[in-house]
Every structure is written in C-alpha cells, then in structure tokens.
Amino acid sequence: MSSQRYSPEFKEEAVKQVTERGYGVAEVAARLGVSGHSLYKWIRAVTPDNSEKQAADLIEAKSEILRLRAQLRRTEEERD
Secondary structure (H helix, E strand, O other): OOOOOOOOHHHHHHHHHHOOOOOOOHHHHHOOOOOOOHHHHHHHHOOOOHHHHHHHHHHHHHHHHHHHHHHHHHHHHHHH
C-alpha cells in the first residue's frame, strides 16, 4: 500500500475531472496514477451530504400528495 501524499490542488483537479468534466473515475485514476478508491474518497470529501435535504424533499412531497388527495376527494364529493 502506498503512502503517497497528494497536494490539495492535485486532489481538487482530479475531482474536477470527474465531477465537472465528466470523465470516469477509473479513467482519471489510471491517467493520474492514483487508486480509484482514493479518488472516490476525495470526491465524497467535497460532495455535500444531501440526506437531510432529501428527507425534507420527501416530507414535502408526501405532504403535497396528501393535500392533493384531500382536494380530489372534496372535488369528487361535490361532483356527485
């Protein structure tokens, strides 16, 4: 196992090649001579954790579904 240290600039550029330029992780890792595992770790380190936002979006979507179902029920009752 290598104990190679990479500069923050090197890591940032490697991550940008994947996240902004659309290259594959394996391709960038091979080209730069780093392990794919390391590159994935670098990407995760700069990618925000969206779990809280996803949970909030899910709650909002469920609330909207309940509201729309209630509205549909009222509309159907008025029609009948």
